[in-house]
Amino acid sequence: MKRRRFIQSIPLLYASPALYTQSVAYAQNIAKIETASPGAVGEPVARFFSAAQLAALRRLSDIILPRIADAPGALDAGAPEFLDFLVGQSPIPTQTLYRNGLDALNTRATAKYAKAFAALDNTQADELLSPLRKPWTWQAHGGELACSTCASTLMPADRFAAFLQHAKADVLTATTNSREWITAAQRTRGGGGNGTYWLPAE
Amino acid sequence: MANQTYDVLIIGSGASGGMTAHTLTAKGIKCLMLDAGAPIDYDRDRVTRKVFDLPYRGFGQPGRFPHVTQADEFNANVWADEKQNPYTFDPADLYYWVRVRRIGGKTLVWGRASWRLSDYEFKAKDHDGFGDNWPISYSDLAPYYDKCEPMFRVSGRKEGLAQLPDGNFIEDDSPDSESMKRFIGAAKQRGVPTTKPRRATGALASSLNLLLPEALATGNLTVVPNAVVRQLTTDKKTGLVNGADYVDRHSNEEFHVSARIVVVGASCLESTRLLLNSGIANSSGVLGHYLFDQFYVKGTVQAIVPEARDGKAPPNLMGGSGYIPRFRNIESKSKDFIRGYSVDFGSGGSPGARYFPLYGEALQKALASHRGTGFDATTMGSVLPRFENHVRIDPVVKDAWGIPALHIQARYTDNEFNMARDAMNTLAELCHDAGFELLEKHDQMVPPGESIHELGTCRMGDNPKTSVLNKWNQSHDIKNLFVVDGSSFVVGGSQNPTLTILALSMRASDYMAERMRAGDL
Numbered sequence: 001m002k003r004r005r006f007i008q009s010i011p012l013l014y015a016s017p018a019l020y021t022q023s024v025a026y027a028q029n030i031a032k033i034e035t036a037s038p039g040a041v042g043e044p045v046a047r048f049f050s051a052a053q054l055a056a057l058r059r060l061s062d063i064i065l066p067r068i069a070d071a072p073g074a075l076d077a078g079a080p081e082f083l084d085f086l087v088g089q090s091p092i093p094t095q096t097l098y099r100n101g102l103d104a105l106n107t108r109a110t111a112k113y114a115k116a117f118a119a120l121d122n123t124q125a126d127e128l129l130s131p132l133r134k135p136w137t138w139q140a141h142g143g144e145l146a147c148s149t150c151a152s153t154l155m156p157a158d159r160f161a162a163f164l165q166h167a168k169a170d171v172l173t174a175t176t177n178s179r180e181w182i183t184a185a186q187r188t189r190g191g192g193g194n195g196t197y198w199l200p201a202e
Numbered sequence: 203m204a205n206q207t208y209d210v211l212i213i214g215s216g217a218s219g220g221m222t223a224h225t226l227t228a229k230g231i232k233c234l235m236l237d238a239g240a241p242i243d244y245d246r247d248r249v250t251r252k253v254f255d256l257p258y259r260g261f262g263q264p265g266r267f268p269h270v271t272q273a274d275e276f277n278a279n280v281w282a283d284e285k286q287n288p289y290t291f292d293p294a295d296l297y298y299w300v301r302v303r304r305i306g307g308k309t310l311v312w313g314r315a316s317w318r319l320s321d322y323e324f325k326a327k328d329h330d331g332f333g334d335n336w337p338i339s340y341s342d343l344a345p346y347y348d349k350c351e352p353m354f355r356v357s358g359r360k361e362g363l364a365q366l367p368d369g370n371f372i373e374d375d376s377p378d379s380e381s382m383k384r385f386i387g388a389a390k391q392r393g394v395p396t397t398k399p400r401r402a403t404g405a406l407a408s409s410l411n412l413l414l415p416e417a418l419a420t421g422n423l424t425v426v427p428n429a430v431v432r433q434l435t436t437d438k439k440t441g442l443v444n445g446a447d448y449v450d451r452h453s454n455e456e457f458h459v460s461a462r463i464v465v466v467g468a469s470c471l472e473s474t475r476l477l478l479n480s481g482i483a484n485s486s487g488v489l490g491h492y493l494f495d496q497f498y499v500k501g502t503v504q505a506i507v508p509e510a511r512d513g514k515a516p517p518n519l520m521g522g523s524g525y526i527p528r529f530r531n532i533e534s535k536s537k538d539f540i541r542g543y544s545v546d547f548g549s550g551g552s553p554g555a556r557y558f559p560l561y562g563e564a565l566q567k568a569l570a571s572h573r574g575t576g577f578d579a580t581t582m583g584s585v586l587p588r589f590e591n592h593v594r595i596d597p598v599v600k601d602a603w604g605i606p607a608l609h610i611q612a613r614y615t616d617n618e619f620n621m622a623r624d625a626m627n628t629l630a631e632l633c634h635d636a637g638f639e640l641l642e643k644h645d646q647m648v649p650p651g652e653s654i655h656e657l658g659t660c661r662m663g664d665n666p667k668t669s670v671l672n673k674w675n676q677s678h679d680i681k682n683l684f685v686v687d688g689s690s691f692v693v694g695g696s697q698n699p700t701l702t703i704l705a706l707s708m709r710a711s712d713y714m715a716e717r718m719r720a721g722d723l
Contacts, residue, residue: 037254037255039254039255063561063562064561064562065561065562065565065566066562066563068563068566071566086258086259086261086264089263089264089265090264090265091264091265091268094264132559132560132561133559134559135559135642136556136557136642137642137644138501138642138644165556168556169555169556170261172555173261174259174261177253177254177259177260178254178259179252179254182252182253193252193253193254194252195252195253195260195276196248196249196250196251196276196277197248197249197250197251197256197275197276198247198248198276198278198279198280199247199249199279200279201239201279201304202240
């Protein structure tokens with residue numbers, strides 16, 4: 001589902017001639033203005049990863065969570081572009097994990113199939129993603145300690161596997177927390193995406 | 203306002219400060235409460251947002267809370283800012299110090315688990331010879347537990363267990379789901395006790411709504427948010443504390459306020475830091491030492507109830523939560539550890555994507571098939587209080603107000619590691635006996651501090667040479683100084699500490715009021 005479609009679905013309000021006459025009600029009762037968030041109207045611009053890294057991340061994201069029937073996939077949700085932004089803001093160990101991991105996908109793809117990861121077919125890509133088909137364990141993957149903000153010393157030894165596990169978790173979250181996914185999920189099984197947000201202290 | 207002397211200055215507005223204010227103001231004692239954090243309007247300051255409208259799509263601002271795993275993008279503004287409030291540790295000994303600086307303190311966000319300690323904790327040394335006993339017994343604190351539970355509307359089920367005394371509960375007689383019955387039955391077969399959660403109920407169970415409003419209604423309490431206390435001040439002639447220097451959080455303007463008695467309830471490590479920075483109450487040399495908490499093994503087991511797959515669970519199969527009280531080293535003796543652990547367990551959750559070695563459509567199918575089929579358990583283990591686990595003032599690092607920061611040094615030892623392994627193996631066996639399929643088991647602890655149960659750095663005791671406080675939470679060195687939070691613990695057990703902190707601060711406040719009446723304070 002293209003982001004644009006949501007924008008088009010927002011009813012557009014044009015100033016009608018009647019509004020040129022100021023009503024007393026608007027002058028006296030200050031209305032609450034409905035607004036949209038920055039992410040609701042524009043297309044994200046990727047700035048952090050190289051073109052080759054971003055291409056690999058897009059392919060990886062599509063493999064981790066493809067569009068399935070009516071449910072939007074990671075690409076529909078703009079997950080790779082969002083992760084480009086998020087990882088670009090993240091501590092160095094996370095940036096390194098992602099950059100090295102994406103480079104490794106391309107290096108391994110080139111060594112085995114003489115192609116970039118983005119150009120592999122599904123069977124070929126599956127070969128390279130075998131660490132994602134091994135059972136996850138706290139011991140092997142550092143559990144929640146290997147989170148995007150943690151110290152690099154806690155990262156598990158197999159950095160490529162760690163990258164894939166991180167990417168899997170991040171792509172899933174970036175997709176299932178997206179406007180596209182939640183809007184679709186509301187139609188199918190009543191997702192909401194609502195939470196109680198604590199405003200900053202004054 | 204200026205030059206006014208209050209009867210009692212209370213530093214901190216959470217469980218212990220709130221309870222102290224509640225108890226003292228009811229007796230007509232004029233109290234001033236300083237808190238480093240902002241006030242909170244629970245209705246106005248919390249709003250409903252869509253996760254995709256948050257700037258970081260729910261991930262939170264990267265790097266903002268490197269040591270607060272509890273922080274997410276919705277609640278991020280509750281937690282004390284780590285850049286304004288730095289602390290240090292040796293990279294080899296990671297410590298997660300989790301703080302809230304708002305009126306109400308951590309009771310704004312606590313898990314509400316409300317357990318009593320027993321003489322297995324108060325008299326722990328009598329059972330296994332390690333460390334020290336508390337200077338009080340269960341019977342000293344029981345009357346205060348009796349009063350605190352109704353105030354916090356604690357629900358629970360009476361069990362008659364010596365290691366987990368019953369309380370003044372709203373009776374929880376809810377039926378157990380079939381999956382819970384299977385687990386509870388399996389536990390019983392192996393001599394492992396279980397009970398219902400014991401937990402404060404209500405829309406909010408905080409100092410903010412349960413303690414401070416009543417205290418304010420007496421007219422005897424003044425609450426001052428945004429007042430960061432720099433140090434306590436002493437009278438040079440008497441050696442008694444006579445007030446505090448504090449800083450306006452916004453403007454950095456400096457103030458001093460006077461009081462006859464000072465009560466510190468700023469949380470275990472903040473109270474300790476304040477005393478260390480004030481250079482008082484440490485003739486014993488143990489101030490800052492004996493830091494402990496409870497170790498957590500989150501998701502020790504993640505299992506599924508197979509009959510619940512694909513939405514086929516009958517309505518009474520899944521759901522509910524329960525608790526395994528400590529059962530090791532009560533009647534029998536474990537071979538490689540002393541003391542014991544407790545377990546929170548729950549049925550009806552959905553195992554996360556990481557538990558399935560899949561991706562793509564296969565993963566989505568597996569997630570859908572296992573929705574609501576989960577059974578999981580988290581271990582909370584007793585940590586031995588050791589002198590070498592300690593905090594001290596960092597010689598270099600200061601907070602945003604120029605107040606020297608803490609250096610924290612804590613590490614778990616084999617007693618805790620062996621306990622965690624026992625918990626993992628026991629829980630895996632119980633899941634197997636209950637007919638659950640185990641997806642994962644592990645014994646990897648979160649770093650010290652993450653349980654937010656830090657305790658012990660102003661320990662109480664009868665001997666002024668080996669303890670900071672006497673059995674009334676009163677400084678051995680300075681009789682008009684009290685420390686009422688979790689720093690006074692001698693032994694913590696595996697129970698969440700808040701209910702005991704409430705009871706201790708109420709008891710200390712009763713004593714304080716009585717000594718004031720007697721003209722001794």
